[in-house]
Amino acid sequence: MACAAVKQLKGPVSDQEKLVVYSFYKQATQGDCDIPAPPxxxxxxxxxxxxxxxxxxxxxxxxxxxxxxxxxxxxxKETG
Incomplete structure (x- = not known):
């Protein structure tokens, strides 16, 4: 449900907030980062x-x- 909620957010979401959400999503679904760092x-x-x-x-x-x-x-935050 949370994944669907993220896609429906209409308000301004900062890049930093997007990164935080992304990082926890990846950790929850794949575990520790096991790919080499990009350039x-x-x-x-x-x-x-x-x-x-x-x-x-x-x-x-x-x-x-x-x-x-x-x-x-x-x-x-979006609904204020």
């Missing part, structure tokens, strides 16, 4: 990789809980 010249991919890699060692269940909490915060 620094690929700024977007590097930012996403770094955000996901910061959650290294976190359990999938903890990441899922945080992901849902973050999505709920964004929904509340």
């Amino acid at each position: 620094a010249t690929d700024v977007k991919a590097k930012a996403k990789w770094e955000a996901w890699n910061e959650n290294k060692g976190m359990s999938k269940m903890d990441a899922m809980r945080i992901y849902v909490t973050k999505v709920e915060e964004l929904k509340k």
Whole structure:
């Protein structure tokens, strides 16, 4: 449900908020980041990789809980 809620957000979501949500989604669905870091010249991919890699060692269940909490915060922020 949280995944669907993210796609329906209409309000402004900062790039930093998007990265946080992305990083917990990846940790919850795939676990620790196991791909090599992209080159620094690929700024977007590097930012996403770094955000996901910061959650290294976190359990999938903890990441899922945080992901849902973050999505709920964004929904509340949108409705004001």
